[in-house]
Amino acid sequence: MSPGRGTGGTREPSLHQLRLYLVLAQELHFGRAAARVYVTQPTFSQQIRSLEQRLGVTLVERGGRGVRLTAAGQALAEEARSVVDAMARLRQTADRHVGTARGRLRLGSLGAEAAMPHAQTVLAHLRDRHPDLEIEVRNLTFVDMFSTLLTGEVDAAFLRGPLPGGIQSLHLHTETRVVCLPADDPLAGRDTVTLAHLADRAVVDMPPEVPRAWWDHLTVNPRPDGTPVRFGPVVRDTEAMVLAVTQKQAITFLPSAARHLYPRAGITYVDCSELGVSTAELAWLPDNRDSPAVTALREAAHRTLRQA
Known part of the structure; x- marks a missing residue:
C-alpha cells in the first residue's frame, strides 16, 4: 500500500483499533504506544496493520526509530477521534432517557477480586438499584489487567494498587x-x-x-x-x-x-x-467516568463505603 492509495478495504474497523490508532498518532512510536496501553509491540503493530487493511489505506510510514503519519493517516486520525467521541455521546444520550442505567457494564476482575466481600457488596447495590443493567464480569490476568481498561475492552475493573497513571480509582x-x-x-x-x-x-x-x-x-x-x-x-x-x-x-x-x-x-x-x-481499587478511565454504567457503579461503590 502506498500513502493515500486505498486497496478497497471491505471490513469496518473496530472501535478498539481506532482507540489504538489514536494513541499511536499521539506517540508516533510503536514501542511507546504499546507500552502506554500495556500490550506487546507485536500485538499493537498487528492491530494497526489490520486497521490499515480494513480501511484500505496506509496510515503510517514505518522506519527508523519512530513513525510518521501519512497524509491519509493525519486526516483519518481526526475522523477516528470523532467516531470514538460520537460513540461515547451515543451511549450517554441513550441512557439519559431511562430512569436507571441499562445496557451492559463490562467489568474486569483481577483473579478473584470480584469475589471479595467488598466487591460483592458493591455489585449487590448495583443490581438492586439498576436491575436492567447487564453486568458482564471478565477475569483478568496480570498481563491484561491494565491494558483492557486503557483500550476500552472493559468499562471498569476491580484491581490491586498501585495503579499506573491515566487510570482513576476509588479505594475500596x-x-x-x-x-x-x-x-x-x-x-x-x-x-x-x-x-x-x-x-x-x-x-x-x-x-x-x-x-x-x-x-x-x-x-x-x-x-x-x-x-x-x-x-x-x-x-x-x-x-x-x-x-x-x-x-x-x-x-x-x-x-x-x-x-x-x-x-x-x-x-x-x-x-x-x-x-x-494491599489496596483493593475500583478503577476506570477518566473518559468513562461519567458514562451511565460507570456512574452507576461508582455510586454503588460510594454507598458501600458509606455503610461500611
Whole structure:
C-alpha cells in the first residue's frame, strides 16, 4: 500500500483499533504506544496493520526509530477521534432517557477480586438499584489487567494498587499482605517472618507486559538494604503463581485474603509486616467516568463505603 492509495478495504474497523490508532498518532512510536496501553509491540503493530487493511489505506510510514503519519493517516486520525467521541455521546444520550442505567457494564476482575466481600457488596447495590443493567464480569490476568481498561475492552475493573497513571480509582479496602511458602519450607512454621529471612528465596516474576514498577513495588525490589530480589518462574495469573509455590519453584506475596481464596495443599501463608498493605481499587478511565454504567457503579461503590 502506498500513502493515500486505498486497496478497497471491505471490513469496518473496530472501535478498539481506532482507540489504538489514536494513541499511536499521539506517540508516533510503536514501542511507546504499546507500552502506554500495556500490550506487546507485536500485538499493537498487528492491530494497526489490520486497521490499515480494513480501511484500505496506509496510515503510517514505518522506519527508523519512530513513525510518521501519512497524509491519509493525519486526516483519518481526526475522523477516528470523532467516531470514538460520537460513540461515547451515543451511549450517554441513550441512557439519559431511562430512569436507571441499562445496557451492559463490562467489568474486569483481577483473579478473584470480584469475589471479595467488598466487591460483592458493591455489585449487590448495583443490581438492586439498576436491575436492567447487564453486568458482564471478565477475569483478568496480570498481563491484561491494565491494558483492557486503557483500550476500552472493559468499562471498569476491580484491581490491586498501585495503579499506573491515566487510570482513576476509588479505594475500596485495605488489608495486610502475607508470604506464600511451600508447606515444608523451614520458615513455614513461623507466625511471622522478615524480608531478611526471605533473602535467599526466589520470588515468582511477571511477564514483560506487566509494568515493572508495579511488581517491584509489590515484591519490595530492591529490598531495604539495597539487595535486588532474585526472581524465579514467570506467571500470568494468581493460580499459576500459587502453583509455582506448591511445586517449590519460588515463593510469592499476596493479600491476606489469599488464605481463604487460594487454600491449597502443599502451601502455607505467613505474616510479614515489612510487606506493607494491599489496596483493593475500583478503577476506570477518566473518559468513562461519567458514562451511565460507570456512574452507576461508582455510586454503588460510594454507598458501600458509606455503610461500611
